[in-house]
Amino acid sequence: MKILITGANGQLGTELQRVLREMRAEIGPLPADYRGAEVVALGSGELDITDENAVASELAKGYDIVINAAAYTNVDGCESNTEDADAVNHLGPAHLARACEEHGTKLVQVSTDYVFPGNNEGERVETDPVGPISAYGRTKLAGEEAVKELCSRYFIVRTAWLYGYKGKKFAMTRFRLASKFG
Ligand SMILES: NC(=O)c1ccc[n+]([C@@H]2O[C@H](COP(=O)([O-])OP(=O)(O)OC[C@H]3O[C@@H](n4cnc5c(N)ncnc54)[C@H](OP(=O)(O)O)[C@@H]3O)[C@@H](O)[C@H]2O)c1
Numbered sequence: 300m301k302i303l304i305t306g307a308n309g310q311l312g313t314e315l316q317r318v319l320r321e322m323r324a325e326i327g328p329l330p331a332d333y334r335g336a337e338v339v340a341l342g343s344g345e346l347d348i349t350d351e352n353a354v355a356s357e358l359a360k361g362y363d364i365v366i367n368a369a370a371y372t373n374v375d376g377c378e379s380n381t382e383d384a385d386a387v388n389h390l391g392p393a394h395l396a397r398a399c400e401e402h403g404t405k406l407v408q409v410s411t412d413y414v415f416p417g418n419n420e421g422e423r424v425e426t427d428p429v430g431p432i433s434a435y436g437r438t439k440l441a442g443e444e445a446v447k448e449l450c451s452r453y454f455i456v457r458t459a460w461l462y463g464y465k466g467k468k469f470a471m472t473r474f475r476l477a478s479k480f481g
Contacts, residue, residue, distance in 0.1 A: 300332065300333065300335075300336040300337070300363045300364070301336070301337045301339070301361065301362045301363050301364075302319065302336050302337070302338050302339070302362065302363065302364045302365075302366065303339045303340075303341065303357065303358075303362045303364070303365045303366070304316065304338065304339070304340045304341070304365075304366050304368055305341055305346055305348050305365065305366070305367050305368060305369040305391075305395070306342070306343065306348070306367065306368040306369025306370060307340035307341050307342050307368065308342035308343070309368055309369070309370075309372070309465075310461050310463050310465050311368040311409060311461055311463070312340065312342075312368035312369075313463070313464075313465045314461075314463045314464070314465070315340075315366060315368060316338065316340050319333060319336060319338050320338070322334060325462075339362070341357070343369065348367070348369045348387065348391030348392070348394060348395060349386040349387055349390055349391050349394070350394075351394045351397075354391075354394040354395055354398050355394070355397075355398050355401075357398075358395075358398035358399065358401070358402050358404060359398075359402065361402065362402070362404050363404065363405065364404065364405045364406075364407065365395055365399055365404055365405070365406050365407065366407040366409075367391070367392060367395055367406065367407065367408050367409060368409060369387065369391060370387060370388055370409070370439070371383060371384040371386075371387040371388050371435075371438070372435075374413070374433060374435040377433065377434040377435040377438060378433065378434045378435075381434050381438070384434055384435065384438045385438045385441065387438075388435070388438035388439050388441070388442045389438050389439075389441035389442045389445060390445075391442070392406075392408050392442035392443075392445050392446050393442070393445035393446070393449060395408075395446075395450075396408075396445055396446045396448075396449035396450035396453065397449050397450070399450050399452070399453070400449055400450045400451060400452075403452070404452070405452045405453065405454070406446060406450050406452065406453045406454070407453070407454045407456065408442065408443065408446045408453060408454070408455050408456070409456050409458065410439050410440075410442065410443050410455050410456065410457045410458075411435070411436065411439050411457060411458065411459070412457055412458070412459040413431055413433060413435050413436035413439060414429045414431050414436050414439055414440040414443065414457065415427060415429060415430065415431070415436075416429075416430040416431070416432050417432065443455050
């Protein structure tokens, strides 16, 4: 099995490399199918997902799975740099989706609860109506839609917060806010 991780130096990309290497995540072992997988982990300097030609030539090398961990994740920055945010969160996934479709590759597109308006009090279900209220949410939703439209073998994973050893950590952010306001 050959797996490409894009945005490999971010929080998720780094964790994905670790769990695939160790064949174990915090919640348990990975399925045996992943043992011995060839993992190609490319940071933004090695593969810019906004570069359609670069994406096409990388995917032509033949992958079974692409996990897109690349994103413009600065939520406030997306409001002022909408064009850049759209390029990474929308056009990038579109380029990946097109190339995956061409080569029969499965695409895992990581998305966010920011696609929802944030007005419900209970649990979310997949079929809840979307309605992003931020540029980040709108660009991520556009990325989802492009993947659905352009690729037939995809998974879209909407997560609300990532937990890991790198980057902005959920627990540490809570502690920081608590000490600020407590
Ligand atoms: N963090 C969270 O709590 C959270 C919550 C919900 C959803 N998500 C989603 O989870 C995914 C991963 O998030 P994360 O927290 O791991 O983000 P992250 O730490 O900010 O990592 C994103 C990575 O994407 C790379 N990147 C940016 N532009 C790129 C481009 N044009 N081509 C290739 N790579 C590019 C960045 O590289 P550079 O640093 O070199 O620019 C960075 O390494 C994203 O889809 C995000 O929307 C995250």
